[in-house]
Amino acid sequence: MNERPHLAVVGAGPAGLAAALAAAGRGVRVTLIDSAAEAGGQFYRQTAAALGARRPQALHHQWRTWERLRDGLAVHIEAGRITHLTDHHVWFVERHDAPRGADGADGPGRVADGAGGFTAHALLGPEQEQPVAVRADAVLLATGGYEKVLPFPGWTLPGVVTAGGAQAMLKGGLVLPGRTAVVAGTGPLLMPVAAGLAAAGAKVAALVESADPRAFVRHARTLAAQPATSAAKLAEGAQYAAELARHRVRTLVHHTVVAAHGSGRLEAVTVAALDGDGRIRPGTERRIPCDSLAVGHGMLPHTDLAQALGCRLDGLNVAVDDEQRTDVPGVWAAGETTGIGGAVLSMAEGRIAGLSIAARLDSRTPDVRSYQAAAKARTGLREFFAALEAVYAPPAHWTEQITDDTVVCRCEEVPASAIREAVDELGAGDVRTVKLLTRAGMGWCQGRMCGPAVAGLAGCAPEPSRRPFARPVPLGVLARAGETDDQGNVTAY
Amino acid sequence: MVGAASALYAARAGLDVVLVDRGPVAGGTTGAGEGNVLVSDKEPGPELELALLSGRLWADVAAEPGVAKAIEYEVKGGVVVASGAAGLSALEGLAGRQRTAGVETVPVGPDELHDVEPHLAKGLAGGVLYPQDAQVMPTLAAAHLVRLARGAGTTLRTGRPVTEVLRTTDGAVRGVRTPQGDIHAPAVVNAAGTWGGELAALAGTSLPVLPRRGFVLVTEPLPPRTVRHKVYAADYVADVASDSAALQTSPVVEGTAAGPVLIGASRERVGFDRSFSLPVARALAAGATRLFPFLSKVRAMRGYLGFRPYMPDHLPAIGPDARVPGLFHACGHEGAGIGLATGTGHLIAQALTEKTPDLDLTLFRPDRFSEEGV
Ligand SMILES: Cc1cc2nc3c(=O)[nH]c(=O)nc-3n(C[C@H](O)[C@H](O)[C@H](O)COP(=O)(O)OP(=O)(O)OC[C@H]3O[C@@H](n4cnc5c(N)ncnc54)[C@H](O)[C@@H]3O)c2cc1C
Ligand SMILES: Cc1cc2nc3c(=O)[nH]c(=O)nc-3n(C[C@H](O)[C@H](O)[C@H](O)COP(=O)(O)OP(=O)(O)OC[C@H]3O[C@@H](n4cnc5c(N)ncnc54)[C@H](O)[C@@H]3O)c2cc1C
Numbered sequence: 036m037n038e039r040p041h042l043a044v045v046g047a048g049p050a051g052l053a054a055a056l057a058a059a060g061r062g063v064r065v066t067l068i069d070s071a072a073e074a075g076g077q078f079y080r081q082t083a084a085a086l087g088a089r090r091p092q093a094l095h096h097q098w099r100t101w102e103r104l105r106d107g108l109a110v111h112i113e114a115g116r117i118t119h120l121t122d123h124h125v126w127f128v129e130r131h132d133a134p135r136g137a138d139g140a141d142g143p144g145r146v147a148d149g150a151g152g153f154t155a156h157a158l159l160g161p162e163q164e165q166p167v168a169v170r171a172d173a174v175l176l177a178t179g180g181y182e183k184v185l186p187f188p189g190w191t192l193p194g195v196v197t198a199g200g201a202q203a204m205l206k207g208g209l210v211l212p213g214r215t216a217v218v219a220g221t222g223p224l225l226m227p228v229a230a231g232l233a234a235a236g237a238k239v240a241a242l243v244e245s246a247d248p249r250a251f252v253r254h255a256r257t258l259a260a261q262p263a264t265s266a267a268k269l270a271e272g273a274q275y276a277a278e279l280a281r282h283r284v285r286t287l288v289h290h291t292v293v294a295a296h297g298s299g300r301l302e303a304v305t306v307a308a309l310d311g312d313g314r315i316r317p318g319t320e321r322r323i324p325c326d327s328l329a330v331g332h333g334m335l336p337h338t339d340l341a342q343a344l345g346c347r348l349d350g351l352n353v354a355v356d357d358e359q360r361t362d363v364p365g366v367w368a369a370g371e372t373t374g375i376g377g378a379v380l381s382m383a384e385g386r387i388a389g390l391s392i393a394a395r396l397d398s399r400t401p402d403v404r405s406y407q408a409a410a411k412a413r414t415g416l417r418e419f420f421a422a423l424e425a426v427y428a429p430p431a432h433w434t435e436q437i438t439d440d441t442v443v444c445r446c447e448e449v450p451a452s453a454i455r456e457a458v459d460e461l462g463a464g465d466v467r468t469v470k471l472l473t474r475a476g477m478g479w480c481q482g483r484m485c486g487p488a489v490a491g492l493a494g495c496a497p498e499p500s501r502r503p504f505a506r507p508v509p510l511g512v513l514a515r516a517g518e519t520d521d522q523g524n525v526t527a528y
Numbered sequence: 529m530v531g532a533a534s535a536l537y538a539a540r541a542g543l544d545v546v547l548v549d550r551g552p553v554a555g556g557t558t559g560a561g562e563g564n565v566l567v568s569d570k571e572p573g574p575e576l577e578l579a580l581l582s583g584r585l586w587a588d589v590a591a592e593p594g595v596a597k598a599i600e601y602e603v604k605g606g607v608v609v610a611s612g613a614a615g616l617s618a619l620e621g622l623a624g625r626q627r628t629a630g631v632e633t634v635p636v637g638p639d640e641l642h643d644v645e646p647h648l649a650k651g652l653a654g655g656v657l658y659p660q661d662a663q664v665m666p667t668l669a670a671a672h673l674v675r676l677a678r679g680a681g682t683t684l685r686t687g688r689p690v691t692e693v694l695r696t697t698d699g700a701v702r703g704v705r706t707p708q709g710d711i712h713a714p715a716v717v718n719a720a721g722t723w724g725g726e727l728a729a730l731a732g733t734s735l736p737v738l739p740r741r742g743f744v745l746v747t748e749p750l751p752p753r754t755v756r757h758k759v760y761a762a763d764y765v766a767d768v769a770s771d772s773a774a775l776q777t778s779p780v781v782e783g784t785a786a787g788p789v790l791i792g793a794s795r796e797r798v799g800f801d802r803s804f805s806l807p808v809a810r811a812l813a814a815g816a817t818r819l820f821p822f823l824s825k826v827r828a829m830r831g832y833l834g835f836r837p838y839m840p841d842h843l844p845a846i847g848p849d850a851r852v853p854g855l856f857h858a859c860g861h862e863g864a865g866i867g868l869a870t871g872t873g874h875l876i877a878q879a880l881t882e883k884t885p886d887l888d889l890t891l892f893r894p895d896r897f898s899e900e901g902v
Binding site for chain 2: 127129164343345457460461462463464465467468471472474477479481501502503504507508509510511513514515516517
């Protein structure tokens with residue numbers, strides 16, 4: 036029974052990596068599980084893409100941070116302290132009730148409160164048919180977030196992509212120089228996306244941001260209250276702004292895309308200015324020819340695995356305490372699954388989680404001093420991003436732009452009219468009932484894409500929907516999930 | 529579902545109806561179950577009689593313009609299969625009794641099973657086809673029954689929790705209280721499903737409704753008619769009738785109009801525990817793939833759970849409550865409240881208008897438990 040305690044980390048982005056390194060450095064055996072082919076998460080994807088540009092100073096700083104994580108990971112893998120499973124899609128994390136030692140006794144490092152450990156059930160990509168099971172004493176959920184996109188007439192035309200999708204295209208070298216792009220929506224991610232596209236040789240005809248500049252002024256106090264954080268972040272913003280200016284990219288603030296046009300594929304977009312109430316200012320519409328449109332309205336946390344484990348949410352985020360523990364014993368969460376806040380915040384949270392896990396698996400209380408700097412950064416960045424979230428908002432009356440024939444749920448092809456009918460005539464008042472009445476959100480993406488739009492149209496607050504499986508799982512795999520290894524059905528690490 | 533049907537039949541009987549719910553339409557168990565309208569799973573007795581009446585009334589409602597399509601009504605038939613000889617003879621015995629009670633049953637031999645249901649597992653002992661078994665999409669069914677009820681003059685009040693049942697000094701019902709105001713009425717129908725016991729308590733009486741949890745798995749969409757009927761194994765009937773609180777998971781497999789296959793019907797009494805249980809999902813998947821081996825390559829997209837309104841004797845409470853004048857109950861339908869809703873609504877409307885009910889309500893009496901208790 037002198038086996039070292041075992042931690043499973045789901046997600047190899049900044050949060051998962053920082054946690055894995057911190058825990059592995061303190062004697063914990065770590066299995067790092069991620070659906071991507073390489074470590075790094077969203078952060079690495081965007082840094083690499085943006086760096087393809089010009090290596091401005093702030094980005095260079097991020098690059099060095101990434102290199103440190105990557106090299107640290109390689110050292111731990113080499114030493115056998117971390118096992119990195121790439122291309123592994125976790126569809127469920129199972130919590131075992133009883134202590135699972137053969138003798139029924141808690142071994143060293145067993146989470147003290149009666150939990151019998153966990154099994155992370157994954158499918159091996161890209162086919163996602165072959166099952167893999169990872170047993171662990173503790174779990175860290177670092178699954179990050181996904182993009183939020185609100186619909187508008189014409190948004191399903193080929194040529195309209197998400198902001199993150201545009202980044203991925205950049206990385207894959209799919210953006211052809213000479214193409215004309217528009218970047219639109221709201222949020223701090225639009226600037227790096229526009230800068231990346233411009234640097235890759237696309238003509239960026241406009242960056243259309245719906246936030247009201249006056250909102251920045253209103254929140255200036257909070258932003259200024261965190262001088263270190265804000266200065267670094269504003270410097271980053273200034274770098275992107277300079278980059279955009281160099282490429283002569285026009286930024287239209289307090290503007291929105293009214294519609295995308297094209298027969299068969301995107302040919303132009305209509306943009307318009309917003310008035311003080313967040314409605315289209317009549318007469319300000321203008322058409323901008325373009326062949327690609329990158330839209331994004333911020334990010335939403337991935338919480339499926341946490342919810343299926345029974346973790347409490349705080350709004351849409353996984354709720355955690357100062358040590359990044361969820362309310363389910365043995366389950367920690369860090370990074371954007373606990374709230375959107377950028378790579379640096381994710382790393383700080385990951386580090387705190389890793390140190391807490393190492394201590395708790397050793398039946399110790401973590402020494403707060405060991406992560407003082409990370410905790411300070413966490414406080415500052417959380418406040419900073421709360422202020423940003425208040426600033427970057429879609430137009431208050433965005434649903435008014437959605438024509439009845441606009442498809443809202445793409446998987447099930449549900450138009451806005453069907454959702455309006457469910458609310459006005461059939462007595463639905465929440466996302467779940469609208470889904471049941473219209474099938475909006477029942478398709479392949481399980482409402483990840485249309486959830487916020489349906490909530491907006493139904494006039495209710497977006498609510499986290501319960502998805503027991505983080506990935507679709509073959510029934511044959513499900514039927515055998517959790518069988519012991521000697522039956523040869525699952526591999527356990 | 530039961531409230532929607534009760535409102536519809538009461539409004540059509542000429543009553544002035546207000547339909548009150550704390551949530552949206554179908555926000556309770558109705559939005560968390562399946563929509564089988566079955567006769568096949570019931571032993572002869574009062575529940576089967578109610579099922580036969582309800583089946584006829586569902587057909588009538590579905591015959592109204594646009595309704596069948598809107599609620600995805602389909603008389604697809606049910607197929608019950610037995611894996612071994614003992615199971616088959618028990619099944620044939622049940623079918624014989626059901627036939628006497630007026631249920632259509634068609635025996636299916638082992639070599640005919642694949643003509644009826646092409647993708648079934650090989651080597652099954654045989655089965656019985658029940659042509660009267662039908663299906664609706666429950667949320668749509670409730671919403672469209674509410675729509676029809678509103679057409680007949682019903683007022684819909686969603687988002688209004690009932691916090692009190694108002695009574696006169698001599699104990700008779702005079703309406704309900706909600707945070708948005710009182711609603712006055714000489715009769716109140718308790719169609720609060722699994723929460724029917726709580727509502728009864730608000731009226732100063734009791735009804736022993738308990739939650740019985742059920743999970744359903746939903747697959748990715750499959751081509752039409754991959755699974756043609758509602759198909760289940762013979763032990764399902766025993767599970768339905770079981771009094772045990774422990775988990776039962778005989779699989780029930782059915783296709784839907786929209787393409788996904790539903791795999792249903794775990795039953796366990798664990799209170800209102802909403803946490804997802806992998807062992808339950810695993811058992812459902814294992815059972816379904818045993819019946820239909822091709823399903824093992826098909827993906828489960830999602831799953832959901834609901835809490836059936838369980839009564840100790842498996843019979844719903846339907847009719848006036850002798851203990852509280854003006855209070856009527858229409859709840860406790862356990863795993864059959866969709867199917868039994870039309871009959872229940874019809875009988876409640878008859879009781880409200882003091883007509884002789886089409887079925888004898890004696891065995892459904894809401895106060896039957898309090899008498900036993902004394
Ligand atoms: C377009 C764009 C530009 C950005 N620009 C900046 C910037 O300039 N500065 C900045 O600070 N931040 C930026 N960010 C944000 C930054 O990328 C994130 O804050 C950071 O990556 C979050 O880290 P994380 O570890 O929480 O999650 P992620 O980096 O999202 O990592 C989560 C990982 O979990 C994996 N995963 C999720 N679910 C599962 C599952 N079920 N099974 C297996 N694996 C799973 C994912 O594959 C992913 O690798 C940008 C993001 C985007 C999209
Ligand atoms: C997994 C599963 C599968 C099932 N499959 C089938 C099937 O195939 N066929 C079938 O016939 N049945 C099936 N059922 C059973 C069926 O779903 C129920 O019997 C039926 O939905 C009960 O309907 P109801 O109207 O009585 O209850 P509900 O639909 O729960 O309605 C009760 C309503 O009362 C409201 N309410 C409660 N308290 C208050 C209050 N104080 N104030 C205001 N409103 C209140 C609730 O909000 C709710 O909307 C299944 C159930 C489950 C869980």
